[in-house]
Ligand SMILES: Cc1cc2nc3c(=O)[nH]c(=O)nc-3n(C[C@H](O)[C@H](O)[C@H](O)COP(=O)(O)OP(=O)(O)OC[C@H]3O[C@@H](n4cnc5c(N)ncnc54)[C@H](O)[C@@H]3O)c2cc1C
Ligand code: SF4
């Protein structure tokens with residue numbers, strides 16, 4: 001159902017491939033998008049990924065961090081990662097300039113179920129940096145716009161300055177995505193919506209809830225309430241998908257860190273079906 | 287080595303000939319590892335002579351207690367299991383997985399040449415065969431194969447030894463892993479007073495066996511071996527009720543018992559270090575002073591460490607209660623979902639080596655005390 | 669396109685869609701449609717509004733006055749949501765100022781008529797009060813989520 005990634009053509013899953021930073025785009029404070037290219041052309045040719053998958057970015061001497069791929073899967077040769085400075089690896093990455101090299105292992109993990117989305121309506125519910133792993137899904141759905149019903153993105157952040165990719169929203173809207181944005185705290189300049197993302201879902205008209213797929217990525221509490229709202233509106237639990245996060249060390253299911261009950265977030269996830277994880281989501285410390 | 291059974295035929299190996307088995311394996315290029323006494327415990331180490339084996343020693347074990355005692359005979363394998371397990375050879379406590387060198391063209395990534403060491407394990411118990419089988423699934427049965435484990439495992443030659451006694455901490459019968467060795471070995475021994483009943487479990491085993499000075503087995507020796515093995519069954523007192531265990535544990539995540547055991551547990555990680563199936567690890571960067579030659583080293587880690595579930599925005603399991611619950615529910619419940627088997631083989635090591643004597647079989651029994659549990663798939667009371 | 673009737677709108681809006689047709693008709697009987705333009709004030713903090721509003725389309729922002737900070741926007745309400753329930757639940761005056769942020773269509777119920785309808789006919793009153801309770805509960809959950817400040821770690 002949820003495919004395990006096609007691993008790079010590489011017998012040793014511990015071997016990182018050298019990548020070079022082609023360009024860096026500053027997004028918002030402490031968040032930048034790194035466009036990477038493989039130094040080995042053969043790898044570049046082979047590399048493909050599914051929306052929602054992630055790579056382990058490896059800065060020698062510092063460590064590895066799991067970072068989702070944020071570019072369009074159909075755009076061969078373009079490999080973007082949108083990274084927020086959170087600690088050692090991401091902090092060191094932020095100090096690198098275009099041209100710098102480091103390592104990459106991947107792609108890893110499960111993908112957003114695009115094939116299950118097409119044919120019906122899709123609601124994407126996300127907040128903050130959580131939009132990064134969904135950007136490939138937005139592209140993929142727009143690539144297949146004709147096959148989909150209503151497409152809606154509900155996106156929130158703490159403040160207006162925390163909203164990612166705002167300069168792309170108009171393009172997405174033009175190509176057929178409804179984009180609704182909200183912030184937890186307004187500012188004087190903010191003319192948009194104030195309130196939390198699940199509230200946008202509450203008030204959204206869902207014409208065909210049984211045919212609607214909901215894709216969520218953000219803080220677990222947010223996803224939990226978004227799912228509750230969707231369920232309350234008649235969306236079947238099997239059509240709600242969440243992307244989960246746990247400490248990630250190896251990304252290949254061998255180190256034990258990312259377990260979430262029966263699932264390894266790295267290989268069974270990060271994208272998991274809501275009904276399969278719901279009972280554990282609100283268990284403290286699990 | 288291959289593990290398909292090629293012969294069921296048992297023969298007899300006189301005690302004096304055990305050295306020729308070791309010599310044979312050394313001659314074939316194996317590093318022979320077996321039990322030996324070190325620092326008041328029977329541990330596994332490299333050996334080249336039967337004299338290194340714990341002749342005439344036995345172990346006395348109970349919760350939080352382990353001590354060696356003299357036997358009144360010269361048995362070489364008259365004990366059960368100690369703090370070591372074979373995982374330290376197949377899944378070494380410290381391994382270099384990859385390296386990176388900084389060059390003018392940027393970072394160059396490498397992985398090491400596969401380790402060519404061939405290990406022969408002498409004295410692998412039934413529960414340990416099962417543990418190796420479980421780690422096979424973990425490291426080689428999924429979408430990604432661990433090259434370090436895989437190479438070492440494929441090269442390994444396994445000489446099993448049937449237990450002829452059980453410790454009060456043993457519960458392999460409950461876990462269906464022993465005490466009799468039934469598969470997963472190249473050779474299997476049952477120790478009698480003057481020698482061993484020996485059988486091959488693979489082609490590799492047979493080809494070694496034919497080079498040993500074995501003798502046909504007598505019916506008396508057969509029945510002595512049967513009796514010796516039966517003794518290990520009869521001595522087992524500890525039990526773990528595995529019926530429905532996955533649902534019982536995962537359906538009782540808020541049981542008050544977790545708090546109680548969490549208050550007792552020190553979070554010392556001993557149980558995970560001695561467990562032959564625990565596989566958690568972390569990778570660390572080890573670099574030279576210039577930061578231009580970096581090795582990625584994997585070391586054993588434990589779900590009892592606070593840092594194990596660290597994320598920059600918060601740690602998932604920040605109390606010992608959470609961590610003990612993670613360990614036990616993983617071992618006995620979610621392991622089934624992940625690998626189609628329990629993660630416990632009933633060796634009892636975690637009971638013996640827990641400094642405060644926490645016994646997982648008692649924890650399960652206490653949680654079972656409340657047979658009402660929530661069905662995880664439906665979220666309803668079962 | 670003809671303007672949908674109040675009854676048609678009530679059948680679609682979250683606050684009223686689960687009510688029986690009979691109840692919706694009763695509500696429609698006392699409702700008035702109103703169009704607001706951006707900047708129109710629906711209710712004012714501290715003052716009685718005398719009306720309960722259900723948003724049919726558009727958005728209304730709620731602001732609270734904080735001395736030294738001025739008007740602080742705490743929430744934006746959209747289609748299907750109600751506001752100015754203060755006098756219905758017995759508060760003295762609105763707790764926030766509601767301002768239309770764009771052209772907004774609201775369905776307004778005068779407090780006395782609304783209460784009269786609910787009190788005189790419990791078959792209408794009970795389900796309506798239940799929907800009001802649900803709306804308040806949703807608002808409470810949203811407020812809690814705001815309180816939790818779930819994206820705090822993402823802020824520099
Ligand atoms: C599947 C997945 C996809 C992700 N996608 C993105 C993304 O697209 N953009 C982005 O900015 N962040 C993403 N993250 C979060 C990102 O992995 C962490 O912010 C990052 O690991 C922090 O590493 P650090 O070394 O800078 O922080 P430190 O605090 O120094 O962390 C040290 C180590 O702890 C582990 N760790 C710390 N935080 C996390 C975490 N949140 N999740 C998993 N492991 C962690 C890592 O192994 C890390 O190297 C993702 C996480 C997961 C699990
Ligand atoms: S959990 Fe304990 S008894 Fe079970 S295999 Fe591990 S160490 Fe042995």
Ligand code: SF4
Pocket residue numbers: 550551552553554555556557558590636639640641642643644
């Ligand atoms: S159960 Fe015992 S051995 Fe395991 S971490 Fe706790 S105190 Fe240590």
